[in-house]
Amino acid sequence: MFRTVRKLRRAAGTAAVLAAVALTANACAGQDSAGAAASSSEIHIGAWLPLTGSTAAYGVPEKAGADAYFKMLNAQGGVNGRKIRWTVKDNAADPQQTVQIARELIGQDKVVAIVNANGTSQAEAAFPFVLNQSRVPVLNEVGGAENWYKPPRPGLFGTQTLYEDQAAAVAAWAVQDGARKILVVHSDPAAFVNVAKQVEPVAKKVDPSVEVDRLPVKYQTTDYTPVISKVKAAKPQAVILILTSPEAAAFVKEAKLQGLSLPTYAYAPVAAESTISLAKNAAEGLKAVQLVKAPSDPDPSVKEFRAAMAKYEPGQDAGFLALWGWSNAKVFAQIAKTVKGPVTSQAIVAAYQKASSVDPGVSPVMRFGADDHLGTRSVQRVVVKNGVWTSVGSFYTPPARD
Amino acid sequence: MSQFLLVLVSGLASGAVYGLMGLGLVIIYRATDVVNFAMASLATLGLYVAVSLHDHGVATVLGILAAVAITVAAGLLVRETVIRPLGQGQLFSALVVTMGVSLIAESTAGSIWGDQPKSFPSLVDGTVRWSGAALPVQSLVTIGVAAVAMTLVGYLFARTTLGSAMRAVAESADTARVVGLSAQRLARISWALGLGLAALAACLYAPRAGLVPTALVAPLFRAFAGIFLGGLTSMYGAVLGGLTIGVLDNLAANYVSASFRDTFVFTFTVLVLLIRPQGMFGTRTFQRV
Numbered sequence: 001m002f003r004t005v006r007k008l009r010r011a012a013g014t015a016a017v018l019a020a021v022a023l024t025a026n027a028c029a030g031q032d033s034a035g036a037a038a039s040s041s042e043i044h045i046g047a048w049l050p051l052t053g054s055t056a057a058y059g060v061p062e063k064a065g066a067d068a069y070f071k072m073l074n075a076q077g078g079v080n081g082r083k084i085r086w087t088v089k090d091n092a093a094d095p096q097q098t099v100q101i102a103r104e105l106i107g108q109d110k111v112v113a114i115v116n117a118n119g120t121s122q123a124e125a126a127f128p129f130v131l132n133q134s135r136v137p138v139l140n141e142v143g144g145a146e147n148w149y150k151p152p153r154p155g156l157f158g159t160q161t162l163y164e165d166q167a168a169a170v171a172a173w174a175v176q177d178g179a180r181k182i183l184v185v186h187s188d189p190a191a192f193v194n195v196a197k198q199v200e201p202v203a204k205k206v207d208p209s210v211e212v213d214r215l216p217v218k219y220q221t222t223d224y225t226p227v228i229s230k231v232k233a234a235k236p237q238a239v240i241l242i243l244t245s246p247e248a249a250a251f252v253k254e255a256k257l258q259g260l261s262l263p264t265y266a267y268a269p270v271a272a273e274s275t276i277s278l279a280k281n282a283a284e285g286l287k288a289v290q291l292v293k294a295p296s297d298p299d300p301s302v303k304e305f306r307a308a309m310a311k312y313e314p315g316q317d318a319g320f321l322a323l324w325g326w327s328n329a330k331v332f333a334q335i336a337k338t339v340k341g342p343v344t345s346q347a348i349v350a351a352y353q354k355a356s357s358v359d360p361g362v363s364p365v366m367r368f369g370a371d372d373h374l375g376t377r378s379v380q381r382v383v384v385k386n387g388v389w390t391s392v393g394s395f396y397t398p399p400a401r402d
Numbered sequence: 403m404s405q406f407l408l409v410l411v412s413g414l415a416s417g418a419v420y421g422l423m424g425l426g427l428v429i430i431y432r433a434t435d436v437v438n439f440a441m442a443s444l445a446t447l448g449l450y451v452a453v454s455l456h457d458h459g460v461a462t463v464l465g466i467l468a469a470v471a472i473t474v475a476a477g478l479l480v481r482e483t484v485i486r487p488l489g490q491g492q493l494f495s496a497l498v499v500t501m502g503v504s505l506i507a508e509s510t511a512g513s514i515w516g517d518q519p520k521s522f523p524s525l526v527d528g529t530v531r532w533s534g535a536a537l538p539v540q541s542l543v544t545i546g547v548a549a550v551a552m553t554l555v556g557y558l559f560a561r562t563t564l565g566s567a568m569r570a571v572a573e574s575a576d577t578a579r580v581v582g583l584s585a586q587r588l589a590r591i592s593w594a595l596g597l598g599l600a601a602l603a604a605c606l607y608a609p610r611a612g613l614v615p616t617a618l619v620a621p622l623f624r625a626f627a628g629i630f631l632g633g634l635t636s637m638y639g640a641v642l643g644g645l646t647i648g649v650l651d652n653l654a655a656n657y658v659s660a661s662f663r664d665t666f667v668f669t670f671t672v673l674v675l676l677i678r679p680q681g682m683f684g685t686r687t688f689q690r691v
Contacts, residue, residue, distance in 0.1 A: 052509075052512070052513075053512075053517075054517070054616065055517075056512065056516075056517040057516070057517035057518045057519075057614075060516075060517075188661040215660065216659070216660060216661035217660045217661060218655070218660060218661055218662075218663050218664055220620060221655075221660070221663075222607075222610055222611035222620065223412055223413075223416050223610065223651075223652060223655075225408055225409055225412035225413075225652060226409050226412070226652050226653075226655035226656035226660060227655065227660050229405045229408060229409060229656055230656065230660065232405075233405075245519065246519050246611070246612050246614075249519075249612065250610065250611070250612075253610075257529055257536065257538050258408070258536055259536055273518075274518055274519045277518075277519070277520065277521055278519055278520075278521045278612045280521065
C-alpha cells in the first residue's frame, strides 16, 4: 500500500519536472522565434482565421484568395527563389483560441510573421504575446482600429482602409453627387456609432451647407418597416448605411416595397455579394466603397485573380472577400521580395518600413513608413449594376478627418 | 394613418411568427415537460433543405412542405434518441440537452450549406394599397397562414378526440395512462405538431430575414418572451403574447426609438410579469409545503 503511494508520488514528481522543462523550452522557443526561422528554401508565415463558427463566411473566402495567390506565386518560383509556406489555423473567431494558436504558430511552427489573419478583438488578445513578447510582426490583418496605427505599434502594419475613412469617403461621394440633406442609418453598437459620426464633419468639409442627421437602429434588426417610415418622414436627399450586409439588404428591400427611392450609399461591409443575393433587384443602384476593385473588373490584375482562383481554388467564389485575401498576400510578397538576405521577422519589419510604394493592382497603392504603419486611406467606389458590383472610376482618397 | 397601418401590419406579421413558434413551444412543454431550445435550429435545417430544393427548381410551396417534414423528422429523432431516455420530469437535463442539440444543428447547417447568408423565396411578392399604405402581400400572407394554422390547432385541441387525449396527458400523464391513453404516442404527436408549427413559422420569417445557421435565434428569443408574457402553459397566451411582442416591437421602433425597441418590449414584459407572474393567460399553481 505504502509502496504504491510512494510510486505514485515519484511519478507525480517526475511529471511535474517534465512539465516544467517543457514549459521552459516552449517559452524559450517563443522568445527566440523573432530572430529565428529564416530558411533558405522557404518563408514560413502563419495566420489565424475563422474557418468555422459565426464569422466563417469571412475567413473561408479570405483564406481561399490568399491561398490562390501563394500557390500561383510558388508555381512561378516564389519570393527570390524561396517558396511561401502559409500555415493557417482555425480560431473560430474566439480570442482565447487565437492566443493559443499564436503560441503554436510562433513556438512550434516558428513562423516569421502573422500575415492576412482576421479579427480585431482576436488579434488584440494575441498582441501581447505576438508583438511584445515574441516580437513577431502582424501584417495585413483584416479588421483593426484607428488606435492600432496612431501611434504606430512596432511590428503591426495594416492594409485595410479604416472604417472611419470609409464613412468619410461615402460622405464625400454623397455630397459630390448633390445631396444636401443626408441621413445616416446605422446599427446601435458603439463600433457602428463611431463610424457613423465621421460622416457629418467630412460632409461639411466638402460643403458647409450640408445637413446630416443620424438614425440608430437596433443591431440585427430584420423588420425595417418602421425604419423606412422614419426615413420617409425625415425627407433626406440621400441615405448612408452603416449596417451589416444582411441589415442593409433588409433596408433596401423594405425601401423598395414602400416605394422609397433615394440615392443610397454604404461602407465596405455592405459591398458584399451577400447583399445582392439577399436583396435581389432591390440592391440595384446601391453605391458603396470597397477596399479592392470589384471582382468583375476588366483590370488585368483582377483578371489574374479570377484566373488563379479558377485554377487553384475552383470550389470557391472569386468574390470581394477572396480578393481581400489575395491583395493582402500580394502586398506581403511584394515587400518580402525587397528583403536582401535571410527573411527574418526583423528583416520583414524593416522592409515594411521602407515600402514607400507597393502597388498590388487590385487595391490602392500602399505607402508605409517608420511612422506610418497603415498603408492606405483610399477606397474603390462600387455600384450595383445589373445585379453585379461594378467599379466606378479609380481609387479615391477621402478628405482628411479632423 | 397610412404609416401606422403599415407598422401595425408589419408588427402583426412578425408577431404571428413569434406566436406560431410560441405555440409550438407550449404544445411540447405541456405534453412532455421539455422546453425545446433546439426547435429553431431544427427548423433552420428544414429551411436549408427547402432552399436547396428551390435552387433545383422545386416549387416554393413544395419546398415549405419538405421543410416541415424534415423538421418534424429531425425533432422526432432527437426526442427518441436523447430526450426520451432522460425519463419524465427531467426539466433541466432536457433543457441542457436541447441547447446542445441546437448548437449541433447550427454547426451541421454551417458545415453543409456554408455560413454565407442565403435568400429564402417569398410565397408572394408585391404590395397592395390600402388607406394610402403599400402593404407587403407577404406580410398579409404570413398573418393569414398563421391564423389558419392557429385555428386548426385550436380546433384540434377543442373539438377532436386526439386533442382531448393530448390535453388529458398534459394535465396528468399518469391518470391518462390509467384510462388507456398512450403517453409516449401522444408525446410524439405533440413534438411533431410543435416542430411543424416552428418550421411553418420559420418559412414565413425567412423571406424577410434571409438564411444563416443562426437566423432563427432572434425570433425564438421573442417567442419565449411571448410565451412568458402570455403564460407558459397557455396556448392562447402563446399566440397573444407573440402578437403583442411583435406589434409593440414595431410601434416602439416607429414612435419611440428604432434603437430601443427591445428595451421597450422587454421592459413591458417584465412589468406585466411583476404584476402577474403567471403571465396574462397562465394559471397560477400552488404547492402545499
